[in-house]
């Protein structure tokens with residue numbers, strides 16, 4: 001028979017041991033989940049932050065003065081099993097721990113189908129070790145201390161959040177007021193198991209599943225009507241990702257970027273996700289959103305309309321519900337992914353900036369443009385593109401193009417006027 | 431609740447422009463970002479006086495300010511009908527009324543680069559169209575399309 005693996009969080013074992021040492025608390029009930037007919041178990045001392053999968057099982061953690069031999073161990077776990085769990089048909093996972101000469105000895109036994117078998121206990125390490133693999137390319141110690149604000153957790157923003165967590169970013173602020181609905185399932189990283197939940201919280205749990213030690217703050221607010229709250233949530237971020245689905249929120253985030261001088265990356269898909277664009281706003285150094293997202297520009301590259309709320313807010317009161325519904329044209333998840341991926345790369349370049357040791361130095365040399373255009377299909381504003389073929393000299397689908405846009409000094413949002421001093425008779429001060 | 435410093439700078443610029451081109455406009459509750467309004471008189475070419483009120487939204491300039499006609503009240507049309515009953519209609523370039531006043535539809539695609547000055551200018555044009563409607567009975571939209 002193959003080995004049964006049992007996983008525990010190192011941090012929880014540590015805390016349990018402290019409680020044993022301080023309060024002589026030698027028995028702890030555990031929470032366990034089993035997988036694949038008893039092949040793998042996960043044991044927790046308290047409800048985990050991550051999604052629980054598998055099927056629920058009984059579990060206990062017993063501290064001992066010394067680790068006994070197999071015969072004695074079996075006697076101990078048999079007794080625990082009988083007194084604590086009776087004749088329950090469910091599997092029972094019992095972890096034995098003993099601190100011997102500054103070493104934590106451990107054994108684990110699983111009671112399944114009326115028999116005990118010994119498993120192999122594995123510990124899920126702390127963050128620094130979890131992400132040591134990407135060291136060298138990414139300066140994980142720097143990313144661990146970074147705080148990234150992500151506003152909008154639809155199919156785009158949620159993927160960006162997950163990728164940044166995987167890259168080792170240690171702190172997140174997630175803002176969105178939407179809940180997971182059936183219509184989202186086909187494109188979102190969260191699935192049916194998260195229906196009805198706020199996207200912020202569902203995504204947070206997915207991030208914890210990658211790294212239980214990251215810090216995630218969530219806010220279920222509409223930033224357009226809660227600007228002050230949004231300011232206070234984002235002002236200490238090192239980077240902001242604007243992945244919302246409407247211009248009003250983008251312009252509000254542009255304003256926050258300027259107010260607190262935080263580099264902000266805007267990403268969006270255009271109609272039916274035929275393509276998309278990514279804009280990096282370096283406050284007062286490059287163009288701001290308003291420098292580029294002019295009316296003419298937006299008319300030539302209108303947003304992808306993926307849900308009713310978004311469509312309604314983009315139409316005047318007198319447009320009927322039916323007409324509004326007709327404007328919803330959803331693109332494919334695989335057409336959103338390249339846009340999210342570009343946002344992630346720009347984000348990692350920004351977060352690693354100034355760090356010589358970063359393996360992204362050469363990437364930073366390539367990503368000098370502030371605005372990037374992507375085409376998924378030769379339609380709409382890309383209808384005139386030549387077929388991809390073999391060359392690479394003319395614009396084609398499935399390639400990124402950096403477009404040169406300079407800061408517009410006459411821009412009413414970021415131009416010289418916007419940096420004027422506040423006057424003596426400032427009637428707008430609180 | 432107050433305006434952020436970036437917003438304060440912007441509003442300061444707006445105030446400067448308005449004091450030059452629409453000096454009759456006054457700021458109401460300028461330091462309360464949930465209640466800030468600008469209100470003033472706008473004369474039409476025929477010399478009739480109207481009062482326009484603009485509600486400056488708390489996330490100004492990133493969302494469209496509402497603009498209503500507060501005087502005369504009620505605001506009457508061609509046959510003396512109260513225009514408020516039109517509600518939101520593209521024919522009259524009006525939106526759902528606010529505070530019992532007729533709300534003018536202006537700048538369908540709002541941009542933070544647009545100023546309150548331009549909003550009032552749109553209001554003025556709408557008022558001229560309203561007077562043309564009163565003379566002819568044609569919908570306001572008919573005149574606004576010609577003017578734009």
Ligand SMILES: [Zn+2]
Nearest residue numbers: 288291411414
């Ligand atoms: Zn600008």
